Amino acid sequence: MAEVAETKQDRIARRQVDKFEARRSELALATLATLAELGYARTSLREIAQNSEFSHGILHYYFADKRDLLTHAVRQYEAVCVTRYDDVVAGAESAEVLARDFADTFFGTLKSDAQLHRLWYDLRNQSLFDESFRADVLEIDQRREEMIWRVVSRYAELCGAEPATSPSGAYAVLDGIFQSALLHSLSGVSDTVSRFENELTTILRLLVVQR
Template sequence: MTDVAETKHDRIARRQVDKFEARRTQLATDALHTLAELGYARTSLRDIAQNSTFSLGVMHYYFADKRDLVTQAVRQYEAVCVTRYDEVVARATGADQLRDEFVEMFFDTLAEDAALHRLWYDLRNQSLFDESFRADVLEIDGHREAMVWRVVSRYAELRGAQVVSAPGPAYTLLDGIFHRALLHHLTGRSEDVATLRTELPNVMDYLVDGPQ
């Protein structure tokens, strides 16, 4: 009877944890667009509550503070982004297909989700000044780096080539292009964005060495 009772207790505890995490996920998703529109510094939990169906008290119950909510929201969005690129890698049967679909995804998400990407860079910049952000930012950045490495490695494999860069520099190069393209997009400099889009395939080729 004791073992059965403990098993039931464990199941109930797990369900409670699952419900708590599910609600955190829902709240963070609802908060994303407010955060993306106003940025980290100009957004309070009260602002987020006013733009959602949840009260400020509920926000405080599920999140320790604004930092907790922001990092949760960014984590969720970045997980979706990584999945999109992994799907490109999974369905590619040739190097040209992978490169072209990666470039298309790269610039499409930049335009469609510009405010959300801006929020990520805002959070990353905050971590330079606020130590409490750094562990989360480094973890998210690590996921992004691993995603880029999967793309570049698979591209090299499909070309029968080798990657000429380590994961960190490869990610830094592509992330730098994305950041610059995002800035030009937000500034309305469409011609500069188009130039970067034209050059990105060449950058992909620069990262690998082998048969075309």
Template sequence: MTDVAERKQDRIARRQVDKFDARRTELAVATLHTLAELGYARTSLREIAQNSEFSHGVLHYYFADKRDLITEAVRQYEVVCVTRYDEVVAGATSSEQLRDGFVAMFFDTLTEDATLHRLWYDLRNQSLFDESFRADVLEIDGHREAMVWRVISRYAELRGGEPAGSPAVAYVTLDGVFQRALLHHLAGDAGAVARLRDELPAVMDLLVTDAG
């Protein structure tokens, strides 16, 4: 086989892989809300197919099992999530503006995308028991940690100070508030959610050491 023919075959093979990956992404995004409604334990590829426009055969062709589909769906959702606060960070000219913008978006996404966030926590909890999830969960968690760190680093900078702890500490602190608020939101306890919203600015302050 000539070099030209080999290169042509390589290009064809790459295009086929790209098309396959693109279709996986499309299917994962399209079934995301179904997955979020059903959750991990109640979901199978057949049940997802019954609750979506896609056949079981199509889903099974592109995904090995429900773990594969759920992981890909959450990964695609996180692509959007991990840049959610970047506009707030980039546009803030004062620490108060950044804090208020972050708090508003923090609780807006909690209420607007509650089932999708629930799916993420479901997947993360499953990774404690199912080792096959862990690498993907840790990768996604790392992106979420970096997102939070961008917020806290900029908040500290605007206050003329420094972050008080590590990226991991900042992340688990704010993620803990978010998960608790999500639980109360799903339980219909608006008062508890409102109290957490009122307390979040003070939590952010705990993560920053002021100059001097």
């Protein structure tokens, strides 16, 4: 009987933890737009509450501080975003089609989710100064690197070639282009963004080498 009672208590405890985590995720996603608009430095839990339907007390109950909320929110967003190129990779029948569809998606998300991408780079920059962010940032960065590598390795395969660099090297190149394009896009410098768009296929070719 004692074992049965203990098992029941364990199930109840797990359900309570699951409900708590589900509520954290719900709140993080609901406040993501405010976080993306204001950025880390200009945001506090109180300001987030004032710009959302949730009270400061609720946010403070579920999150220790704005760092906790910001990290959880970006994790939720990135869990979806790291699959953004999977359909492009799966549907590509040639290297040319893959390069075209990748470029369309690459710059399409740049425009449609600019504020959210800005929030990610804000979090990554903060990790240079705040050690408490680093483990989460490195984990998210690794998943983004794997996302890019799926594109590059499939492109190489379709070209009958091999990747000319490591996964981290390919990610550094393409992420650097994306971050620069984001900055120019937010600054209204459309000519530079257009140049990046035109050059992306050429850059993909530079990331592979013929066997």
